[in-house]
Amino acid sequence: MTTKHITRKATRHISQNEGLIFEKSSPGKAAWKLPPLDVPDVDTATLLGRQERKDLGDMPEVSEIEIIRHFTRLSTWNYAIDLGMYPLGSCTMKYNPRVNEFVSRIEGLANGHPYQAEKISQGALRIMKTLSDCLLEITGMDAITLQPAAGAHGELTGMLMVRAYHESTGNARKKILIPDSAHGTNPATAATVGYAVENLKSNGRGMVDVAALAAQMNEDVAALMVTNPNTLGVFEQEIHKIAELMHAKGGLLYMDGANMNALVAKARPGDFGVDVMHLNLHKTFSTPHGGGGPGSGPVAVKKNLAPFLPAPVVTTKADGTLGFEYNRPQSVGRVRAFYGNFGMFIRALAYIFANGPDGLRQTTEDAVLNANYIRKGLEGVYDLPYSTPSMHEVVFSDKLQSKKGVKTMDIAKRLIDYGFHPYTTAFPLIVAGALMIEPTESEPKEELDLFIEAMKSIAEEVEEDPQFVLDAPHNTRISRLDETAAARKPVLRWKPENV
Amino acid sequence: MRYLPKSPADRAAMLQAIGIHSVDDLFSPIPAECRLTRDLAIPQQMAESEIVDWFKQRAKENGEGYTSFLGAGAYSHYRPVVIDALVQRGEFLTSYTPYQAEFAQGTLQAIFEFQTMISELTGMDLANASMYDGSTGAAEAVMMAVRITGRHSGVIARSLHPEYRDVLNTYATHQAIPLRMVSFTDSGQVALKELETAVGDDTACVLIQSPNFFGTIEDVEAIAEIAHKRGALLIVSIAEAASLGIVEPPRTADIVAMEAQSFGVPLGFGGPYCGVLATKEKFVRQMPGRLVGQTVDKNGKRGFVLTLATREQHIRREKATSNICTNQALVALMVNIFMTVYGKIGLRELAKQNLAKAVYAADQFSKHAKVLFAGAPRFNEFVVETSEDPYAINSRLLGHKIVGGFPLKKFYPELGHAALWCCTELTTRSMIDTAVGLVAESERSVQTMKEVEQEVVR
Amino acid sequence: MSYPSDRRYTKEHEWITADGTIGITDHAQDSLGDIVFVELPKVGTEIATAKPFGTVESVKAVSDLFAPVSGTVTSVNEDLATAPETVNKDAHGAWMVKIKVKDPSELNALLSAADYEKFVSEEAAH
Known part of the structure; x- marks a missing residue:
């Protein structure tokens, strides 16, 4: 199996397991403290009568360090622009300045x-x-x-x-x-x-x-x-x-x-x-x-x-x-x-303000330059259904790969293993099996080169071992999820008896 | 430009790879007459320090350092610092909608926990992943009720937030959903007799708010009975989420449309906030907005995915349940963290403090002015009627760096000089005493004026 | 795939028997993929030829169900609410609604099993 480029962008590393917050809860733990009341206390039963709520059910009781770890661990399971390129067509996933x-x-x-x-x-x-x-x-x-x-x-x-x-x-x-x-x-x-x-x-x-x-x-x-x-x-x-x-x-x-x-x-x-x-x-x-x-x-x-x-x-x-x-x-x-x-x-x-007139112009030029650079890099490797000049995004199709039974969504899932977020799949509707790629101006040349290499490498994998691509992603915490089961019998909230 | 990661040499190399000489060639598809050939007339590039200074200056002109008695749909509660520490993690802040579940599990699991806690708090079976805000959420709930019942009109409480009513009107006009308004009694609650006659066989839903715009808690059960008797659904809008810590949730409602801003979302001059819809299990397929569901991967490991997506615009297009596309994920995360911090016990204690402050303030005000709508339970807002125009009182309060209650005349002309005051856990006794003192002074001077006038007449 | 000859078919991939039982074809279930939800009308609903009367949903698609002929719904397959996968397993057995056909002569205008099979293979050739 060819995975020659895979380590250049992403490497597997340890990530922490973490359950639902409700599974950490136990009575008596607390992450809050209110200041002392500076007005007389009240008798809620008299004030509210039958409108008084006595119990908040299954709301959690946890400490502050558990909350910090919980959400920090969850966060590490996400991909983000701060980690790398997010080539989602028509979504314009650009850098979000911290200022x-x-x-x-x-x-x-x-x-x-x-x-x-x-x-x-x-x-x-x-x-x-x-x-x-x-x-x-x-x-x-x-x-x-x-x-x-x-x-x-x-x-x-x-x-x-x-x-x-x-x-x-x-x-x-x-x-x-x-x-x-x-x-x-x-x-x-x-x-x-x-x-x-x-x-x-x-x-x-x-x-x-x-x-x-x-x-x-x-x-x-x-x-x-x-x-x-x-x-x-x-x-x-x-x-x-x-x-x-x-x-x-x-x-x-x-x-x-x-x-x-x-x-x-x-x-x-x-x-x-x-x-x-x-x-x-x-x-x-x-x-x-x-x-x-x-x-x-x-x-x-x-x-x-x-x-x-x-x-x-x-x-x-x-x-x-x-x-x-x-x-x-x-x-x-x-x-x-x-x-x-x-x-x-x-x-x-x-x-x-950070851009000004010249910065905004350069931004647009770079966004269009990046898209065309990717187009040039992948032309011939993936089918280009419309040869009309591209502006800020380029749309390929899976026509060549689907001959091996590999569809745009499979290629997208394999891209995850290479450390990239997938492009937009199956849209626009006028292109069968679309791969819609918008790099934005935020990507340096090195990241674009890695992306092009990854896409080429996947195209080679499709030729050599299509099943391997169909089973992707291989390196994520979880593999492809059973969406059919999720939709047939929706479980939309945690309940104590689900455990 | 400091956000752009390319050197001139990089750009030159890329142009060469593409096989063109100038970036202008890439813009040749735009007809010449459409192209802009001058600089945009906007401010020149600013350094980060200049940007910070500019906004700090604006903050100074924006009530910085004032404390306030304003509520009316936007509430000032303490925000635990862990909220901003966590939501500013790039993996939350800069990620996209979690369509690629395999590496968006962080966002997905957080939303699943959010849905769970909202269901628990509202007393509903399930909740969605959030809506734009409370006003649009209420409008979406009405359209949802129309789809469920196949009926085409709505009955709306006049004590629903007036701006929510405005939004609903905008939506309803074009969906041809006539809305009938039901007024309030002397206790500030929905007039039940009037409601009985307003609800008919073509009523899809009754929409009320509780605690309502005046801070009064409605008799939800009685209203539910009236609605259900005629086959209409009951939608309860909740603008002050903190009330759920101590006020019984509207369990007899069919849909709860909530604004969750109170739970850790900054006031932010009105947005972004966090609307949520919660409902009964049987209505889930008619509910708009994203939903996260639990499932397993091919190795049997628990994971979460966006589910029931066929309700949404990208699949149903013109037949979708709503054109809604984004939700308020990051704001929902703030709400989620807030609910987790306070939890089962803290939310109740927090609500209790709100209640105590409002009770104290209302008692103090009632010594000098008229507190309206007595006789029904309240949460953290109450209405005070003064002899003087509240705008005048408020402008004197500003001198003490205090923002007074919200004058109601604009939305309820019949309430004259009444204003809506709100106390939260952040309202101090000394703030209350200062405000009460000024109102007392105003009442005294009005009284003196009257006496002088009477002297003159005599 | 063989299509039972005891019923008629539409170009929208529904089947209907002489007594007014309606379902979707095996070809339809196959192209939809895993069916997760079936939305059907209430008993007593009037349905009209070629007009939608319900929907079938897979994870990522929604398809309308079109009435093969006009009639009144007399019975609805409630089992599909909890077990929509039955349609995938046995499309020609998993009926959706039964109707009282308004004008039985309308049935004659529909496709026979052989015609439908031919139509499907022609459609695939496109």
Whole structure:
């Protein structure tokens, strides 16, 4: 068996076993201590009567050192950007700068209450205003809301605004066009807002088929949702024409900003006809993914859609101070309590400050350079279904390897043994057996070389011993898990009797 | 740029390997008329020290050093230091959604423990891996009830957090779910008679909050009976999670939509927070959001995976239970660590301190002003009605570096000069006495003014 | 795989017997993989030709069940709720719903076992 490169990136090492926290619990252990009560004690039974809770059931009782060890041990079972490359396509797993974490925890910012008086909220408002201004300049749009809590939530907000805009003209319209290469959230969002979804086929180059669009576009279509560059990492070269086609029949152009990392400081959606778009601060602007969130999904729009932004919006008052404007009669309403994931605004703004205009441009250039370097390195080894130039990500397929019965997910699992997180598998849907690779700008040349070597080595393994790849991963704490059993008889919580 | 790991020589070598001369060639797919040829007009690159200074300056303008009586959906509780020590470990902070279970077991097991503790605390069978926040969680719960019952309208308590109601309105409008509002009685609780008539055969759910927006604990059982009698589900929203330490959980509810911010999540000017949905086992397939389940690997070893993924957008697309994609994993981890630190006994003691502080404060206020909604049990919030506009009182309190209660006029015009005050374990007796003193002073001066006016009239 | 000739088939991979018993074909269960959940309508539900009446889920996919003909559900296979794997083991035995067929002549428009087998092999050739 060839494992010639495997030790260059990863080596097996001891990791600690650790049970569930409930299995460590025993009565009398504690990790907490409250200060003495400085007001009279109360009789809870009298105060609460039958509403009093007497027992908290199976909640744990453990000491502080056990908590530290418990979560530290768990943490060592995770892969992370801090450990190495995370080539997940369309996820933009870039470095999460530590200064972002530091500034978000400064007292006054971390402890600010959302309802404290505007007079003592000027700092928070200034952060929101500055971030808004920066994002508007980066996208070339006119107005923005920071309220949505994540990308999909931003999409929802954007589509609500599309609907409100059409309703204000007297016709809400009926459907949304979505290219077949789109992310699953796009159709889910359109449906949530009450629109029918109509699929739009891609052309042979992996782009929106403009002729098909012209044929499908009519007065029933409220908007087209595009991702640009799309999920193949391909820039929609006819984006101007697409925008014209939409606008000519009164439709709007929505852009999913998932792939903005290919465009920042190089091209602005507002300059190529986009009417409304969302950004993912946790992708393009370096806020941490944290194992699945929190995200933040600002939505930027052109002037004609500005009246429909969720309330409140940040405004500059006559005296020069900042405040929240609630009186917005055409607003789609609120999409979240308070003002959004403020902690993420701080982090994203710190990232923009650290970069400046030249840093952001270099970032985008490096992201695109890295993707093309990988493409060059793996061309011929893996099938490239679309030869159209790549921007920040490249999509291969498992066509060559599947002849040996090895699918993209198997290759991905084997990549784990080499010390890398897998790329995105089986997406976009228009590529059968897709391997979607986005390195981001954060990878040094050495890491990219190791990745290319690992992928080549796996391709060789597929030829020599496909079963070995099918059984991967071999070096992890646990092997492939029985997902069927998990779904047939879901066990979603610990119970004492499960032991 | 200090985050970029390449030397000019690296870049040159990579361009050569690709077979091009300049990085500009890589951007040629973007039509020239779409390209930006100038610098972005944003602040120039800053050093780390400059960034820190800038944000410290903003913190100074943002109520740094103030203590507060604000609650109303965002609560100030002590955060044990182990929380930040652990959540800042790169393996948690910088990992992705745990789709690749083999080396994301840390996140997965932590979520499984989170789901367990939330189920235990809420009195439900199971809980999801988190939602954006309490407001969106409540809206998702209503849509879930619509799917389960096949009915198309909702009945909402007016004592539900007003901003949660706003969010729900936004969602419901486009799902064509009419919402009927039920008001509150003099005790601050849901008006049961009105509720009886509001719930009909097309009611998918009744949505209440307990403790409600006024801090009053609802009679959940009585409300459940009314809802269930007509075949509607009961959704209970919990905005102050700390109440679960001492207030009986809503076991008769069908769905609990909780905001878990109180458990170790910084106030952070409103976010990120941590919503959670918990429900009965029979409704699990209609619940949105990620779920972690226990299973075994091929050697029989226990492990955890994301499960029941077919409910989600990436598989069902336009037929998904929700378009929700991310959860709040890192914030849920904070909540998880907080619950673990306090545990079975600590959460109760913590809740008891909150209760004691609020009882003391309400007693003191009641000596000088009117404490509304007496007659029903409360947790750590209460409503004080003053003669003077609470905004005026609050602005004097600011001089003592104290942020006063939340004036209710904005959301409940009929409550006039009432404000919602919150006490937690962090509220000190001296803070309470200062605030009460100022309110007493205000009442005295209003009284004197009245007397003077009466003199003049005479 | 042999398809029983005592029933009719659809291009959406369902089978139906003359008395209105409906299930999915062995080919369907095979392409879905391990089935983890089957969602079926309640007794009394009206189902309409070619319209979805339920879903079958595997770990990573959801498929609609389409009604071969119109009718009213008279019985539902409750066992599938706890043992969805039966569909994988014996697709032609593990029925899903029984319906009272509205118009028996509709059955004639469906595929015979031989036609269905031919359809499946042609589909595979694509």
